[in-house]
Amino acid sequence: MSRKVVVTGLGIVSALGLGVEQNIHALQNGQTGIAPIKYLQTRLRDQFVLGEVKYSNTELKSNIGIGEDELISRTSLLGILAVQEATNMADLTVDELKTCALVSGTTVGGMDLTEQIADFESEENLHEILNLHPCGDSTEKIASYLGVEGFVTTYSTACSSAANAIMMGARLIKSGRADRVIAGGTDALACFTLNGFNSLLILDSEYCRPFDRSRAGLNLGEGAGFIVLEAEDIAKPNKALAVLSGYANANDAHHQTASSPEGIGASLSMQKAMEVAGLKCADISYINAHGTGTPNNDSSEAKAIRNLFGENHPAFSSTKAFTGHTLGACGGIESVFSIMAIQNQELYAGLNFSEADEDSNIVPIDQYAKSEIKHVLSNSFGFGGNNSSLIFSKI
Amino acid sequence: MAIYINASSMVSAQETLGTEKWPVNTVSSENSGLKVIDPVYKEYIPPAMLRRMSRLVKFSLVSAFDCLHQVEPNSIDAIITTTGLGCIDDTGVFLKQMHENGETLMNPTAFIRSTHNAVGGQIALIKGLRVPNYTYSQKETSFETGLIDAIMMIEEGEAKTILLGGFDELTPLSLNLWKQMGCLAEKELDKNGLKKASNSGVILGEGAGFFVLSTKERSSKSSKLVDIEIHRESTCDCNCLVQKFLDKHNLHSSDINLLLLGLDGTPNTKNLTTLLNSDFEKSLIAGFKHCSGSFDTDTSFALWMAHTAIQNGCIGEATYLQGDKDQEIERVLIVNSSRNNSYSFILLTRCQSSQ
Numbered sequence: 001m002s003r004k005v006v007v008t009g010l011g012i013v014s015a016l017g018l019g020v021e022q023n024i025h026a027l028q029n030g031q032t033g034i035a036p037i038k039y040l041q042t043r044l045r046d047q048f049v050l051g052e053v054k055y056s057n058t059e060l061k062s063n064i065g066i067g068e069d070e071l072i073s074r075t076s077l078l079g080i081l082a083v084q085e086a087t088n089m090a091d092l093t094v095d096e097l098k099t100c101a102l103v104s105g106t107t108v109g110g111m112d113l114t115e116q117i118a119d120f121e122s123e124e125n126l127h128e129i130l131n132l133h134p135c136g137d138s139t140e141k142i143a144s145y146l147g148v149e150g151f152v153t154t155y156s157t158a159c160s161s162a163a164n165a166i167m168m169g170a171r172l173i174k175s176g177r178a179d180r181v182i183a184g185g186t187d188a189l190a191c192f193t194l195n196g197f198n199s200l201l202i203l204d205s206e207y208c209r210p211f212d213r214s215r216a217g218l219n220l221g222e223g224a225g226f227i228v229l230e231a232e233d234i235a236k237p238n239k240a241l242a243v244l245s246g247y248a249n250a251n252d253a254h255h256q257t258a259s260s261p262e263g264i265g266a267s268l269s270m271q272k273a274m275e276v277a278g279l280k281c282a283d284i285s286y287i288n289a290h291g292t293g294t295p296n297n298d299s300s301e302a303k304a305i306r307n308l309f310g311e312n313h314p315a316f317s318s319t320k321a322f323t324g325h326t327l328g329a330c331g332g333i334e335s336v337f338s339i340m341a342i343q344n345q346e347l348y349a350g351l352n353f354s355e356a357d358e359d360s361n362i363v364p365i366d367q368y369a370k371s372e373i374k375h376v377l378s379n380s381f382g383f384g385g386n387n388s389s390l391i392f393s394k395i
Numbered sequence: 396m397a398i399y400i401n402a403s404s405m406v407s408a409q410e411t412l413g414t415e416k417w418p419v420n421t422v423s424s425e426n427s428g429l430k431v432i433d434p435v436y437k438e439y440i441p442p443a444m445l446r447r448m449s450r451l452v453k454f455s456l457v458s459a460f461d462c463l464h465q466v467e468p469n470s471i472d473a474i475i476t477t478t479g480l481g482c483i484d485d486t487g488v489f490l491k492q493m494h495e496n497g498e499t500l501m502n503p504t505a506f507i508r509s510t511h512n513a514v515g516g517q518i519a520l521i522k523g524l525r526v527p528n529y530t531y532s533q534k535e536t537s538f539e540t541g542l543i544d545a546i547m548m549i550e551e552g553e554a555k556t557i558l559l560g561g562f563d564e565l566t567p568l569s570l571n572l573w574k575q576m577g578c579l580a581e582k583e584l585d586k587n588g589l590k591k592a593s594n595s596g597v598i599l600g601e602g603a604g605f606f607v608l609s610t611k612e613r614s615s616k617s618s619k620l621v622d623i624e625i626h627r628e629s630t631c632d633c634n635c636l637v638q639k640f641l642d643k644h645n646l647h648s649s650d651i652n653l654l655l656l657g658l659d660g661t662p663n664t665k666n667l668t669t670l671l672n673s674d675f676e677k678s679l680i681a682g683f684k685h686c687s688g689s690f691d692t693d694t695s696f697a698l699w700m701a702h703t704a705i706q707n708g709c710i711g712e713a714t715y716l717q718g719d720k721d722q723e724i725e726r727v728l729i730v731n732s733s734r735n736n737s738y739s740f741i742l743l744t745r746c747q748s749s750q
Contacts, residue, residue: 002551043498107510109532118494120487120568127576134480135511136533152627153540156481156511156532164529171547192486195493196506249527251474251519257507268525383507384516386528 005170006240007392009090009228011082011184012336014323015051015221018063019085024340027348028368032322034207034219042191044198048205051221051324052189053078064145073110073132074188074222076141082224082332083142083182090228090239092180094147101151101178102143103169104226105161105185107328109135112188138186150178156328158382159290160249161185162225163331163390167247169229179234184226184332193327194220200257208293208325209352210318211302211364218292221324225332227339242339245375245393246277252385258296263304265387266290270308270377273389277375284314284391285373286347288334289364290381291318292325297381302360315371317364321351331380331388338376338392347371396550398620399746400606401613402465405699406431406458407602409686413461415616415703417711421686424584428565429600429688444521447504449485451564455514455603456521459560462605466556466613468522473554474515477531477541477561479691481511484566514562527554535733537561538604538692539625542741545608546623555610561692562603573599580660586716589658589682592665600688604695606702612746618705621742628735633666634673637730640740648674652724653704655697656716657731659684664732671717679718681710694731694739701727701743 012019015033016026026033037045039052053060058068060077064084087097110132117123117130131137139154151172155161162185169183197203197220204217229244250272252265259266274281287305291298298318305313319337326333337348350364374394381387405411408429410418422429431454436445439457448456455476463471489505510516512530519528527548531541538561548554573579579596588594608620621644626636641647654675658664671680681704687696704710704724729741 115490115493117490120491121571124575127572130572134532134534136479136537139533149627151540151543151625153531153533153536155530157515157528157530158510158512168529168544168547171544171551171553175547175550177543177547191493191498192490192506195498195501196489196503196509199501199503199506249529251516251525251528253519253523253525256513256516256520265525382512383510384512384528385519386512386516 003174004232005173005229005244006232006235007227007242007244007339008230008235008239009086010336010339011084011086011226012333013053013078013081014223014333015053016322018081020336027319027322030351030368032351034324040189042194044194048203049207049219050189051219053222071128072141073138074112075106075109075138075186078188078224079104079138079142079186080145082226083146086182086226086228091236096180097147098149100148101172101181102139102148103153103165103181103183104139104142105155105165105328105331106135106138106187107156107158107161108187108190108193109133109138111190111192115190115192157386158384159327159330160380160382160386160388161328163380163388164249166331166335166390167249170244170247173229173231179231181229182226183229185329186224187222187326187328189220189222202294204293207352208321210291210293210321210350211298212353213355213357215293215295215298217294219324221326223323223326223329223333225329225336227335240395242342242392243395246273246391248272248276249388252387254385257383259300259381261300263300265385266301266304266381267308269387269389273391277391279375281309284375284377286341286376287314287316288338288376288378289316289318290379291320293320299357302357302362306360306362313362315347315365317348317350319348334378335390338378341376342373342392342394345370345373398546398549399609399612399617400620400702401609401617402462402607403699403702404458404461405604405696406434406454407687407696408432408600411699415706421713424598424685424688426580426582428570429598430565431601449482449508451482451484451562452513452517455560455562456517458603458605459518459558462607463558466607470556471524471526471558473527473548473557474518474524475529475541475545475557475559476515477537477692478511479532479534479537479563481532482509482513484564485509487568535691535737536625536739538694539623539739542623549610557608558605559608560603560605561695563601563690563692565599565601569599584660584685586682586685588660589685590668590671590716592660592662592668594660597659597661597689600690600693602687602690602696604699616706617746618702619744619746621744624740626738628737633738634669636738637740644742649677651675651678651726651728652722653727654678654680655701655727655729656680656682657684657697658682659689663734667730667732670730677719679720679722680716681714682716683714686713697729697731698741701729705743705745
């Protein structure tokens with residue numbers, strides 16, 4: 001690595017609340033944010049539970065100070081809130097913000113607005129809404145709202161989008177193209193995704209149970225998670241919260257939407273991330289697993305962890321039983337959790353687990369606990385066989 | 396670190412597939428848009444898989460595989476795909492189904508096919524490439540931001556040989572949308588129209604361009620990628636930005652043998668017309684959007700043109716705007732532009748060994 005990359009700010013919005021404090025409080029106390037559907041206008045309202053951010057668009061706009069009538073996607077609103085918190089925590093000045101790069105991951109962009117158009121052929125003034133549809137537009141909106149004038153781009157690699165955005169952020173700094181990068185992801189719930197995952201038969205109508213033998217699918221969620229990355233050589237003294245010490249992406253090359261049974265891509269990305277960080281298996285204190293709660297993902301990920309780390313694998317859990325699966329944002333949200341685990345020297349338990357799979361027989365932690373945490377591995381796996389792993393280390 | 400373009404492939408409205416030369420016949424643009432010439436898909440993709448693929452995925456995979464055939468496919472250690480709107484047609488199909496069926500009895504096919512990384516995922520799946528696989532979607536600079544990441548990955552030693560592609564499709568919805576905004580050209584666009592910049596709308600297009608970038612030049616057919624810059628919503632004059640870019644490389648306008656301009660015939664790209672009357676009087680100047688049509692990742696078409704112009708030492712007559720045609724093409728500068736005064740510059744040179 002040419003330049004060391006440190007994390008100096010965190011920002012998060014999820015079903016657990018607005019901001020790091022509310023989110024961590026819920027994790028520490030085992031309170032899930034998943035609940036019956038309240039905000040999403042869907043006919044599936046009574047069939048599923050969701051990890052909704054508990055504010056309407058009007059409330060989010062008023063929180064940010066945007067006029068109620070302004071046409072802006074929920075994806076952008078969630079992103080603005082998280083980026084605002086992250087850049088405040090990092091104490092970035094207006095001038096520093098100006099030269100920052102912004103790399104965001106999203107899968108839906110402005111879909112929450114697009115899907116309200118009932119008929120694309122006959123409706124007029126479609127462009128006002130459809131101009132907000134591209135994934136890249138949500139990122140531009142966040143940049144312009146916060147006064148970010150540097151390099152801006154957007155990843156859309158399904159559920160690993162935000163993790164990949166963070167990797168690109170690291171490359172921008174290491175190559176000297178940027179000194180500071182805001183990286184993460186944002187995704188709002190949409191009927192499009194709810195119906196998509198429902199048609200794939202991978203949603204659980206009950207509360208999801210990551211890694212549990214009885215698990216039957218995932219609960220969708222929404223939110224945004226961003227971190228401020230800075231080159232260590234320019235970061236302000238005592239501002240660094242953690243080091244981004246390793247990262248890797250690998251492709252499963254198995255199936256368009258399913259993971260390989262033996263977790264080839266997952267093993268590869270975890271292994272390569274440790275290589276980049278110069279760490280051995282025994283160095284990892286905690287794995288924040290992708291752990292969606294689908295039979296396929298969790299079985300594949302559990303086997304990969306078991307194969308790579310052996311019987312004495314590190315403590316691991318999935319926080320998706322708290323937030324739901326936030327798709328393009330989950331890599332950002334879970335990076336914030338991973339860094340807070342290091343900051344507070346604590347482990348966040350999963351929820352709703354009672355019995356492990358027979359073949360992998362590995363058990364996630366189910367009790368919140370104080371613990372010595374040096375290196376945290378965070379996994380994000382997506383459709384298209386896209387597997388990403390990040391490693392955050394104690395300063 | 397030197398980075399080379401070792402292979403290229405372009406599926407477009409012109410007969411650009413399978414050739415390294417500008418095609419003999421050029422299709423002229425129509426206001427209904429410039430659609431790609433359908434390749435013989437089964438020559439590139441297993442027929443059993445073809446049925447499950449959308450048109451965008453199919454023509455993008457053809458371009459990707461054609462490009463891979465020119466190198467050792469197992470040498471690829473990263474895949475980067477870029478698209479402005481992704482699989483927008485399938486997105487529309489799924490939304491329509493959702494509204495018509497009232498969110499019941501949904502068929503997942505269109506949903507699976509709607510993801511932006513569908514093409515990147517399929518390349519990995521069909522070719523068994525378990526390498527890093529990234530997809531960028533940043534509107535008109537999607538391809539450029541992917542190209543910057545490719546350069547960074549090579550510079551940082553994360554990859555040595557990268558397959559990079561840009562693709563977008565033209566759908567009835569996009570035509571309707573641009574028409575509603577009053578941004579669709581009312582008549583055919585020829586190369587003289589590019590310079591005038593007085594049309595009210597653009598000719599929409601589609602296409603897929605793939606490239607293999609590497610730390611090592613493959614043959615005399617390689618070109619060297621020197622630099623890329625993106626200027627987002629710039630307040631500076633385009634000519635001034637171009638001069639600064641050239642200064643950075645100790646070059647003067649007269650060192651550029653071929654200038655490829657992303658003129659689209661409308662006032663949106665009027666800022667580029669100043670380059671026609673500036674210091675580039677010695678350069679050969681060509682346009683491309685009357686041949687490719689405008690689409691978010693149309694810079695991939697320009698890069699294909701630049702790379703092949705270096706290989707052949709000449710450009711297609713249909714793209715010629717002005718300047719001396721007899722000069723050797725050693726350095727090519729692409730200047731593309733979109734709305735909001737955003738620009739991208741790409742500098743390409745001929746390899747030493749091919750001189």
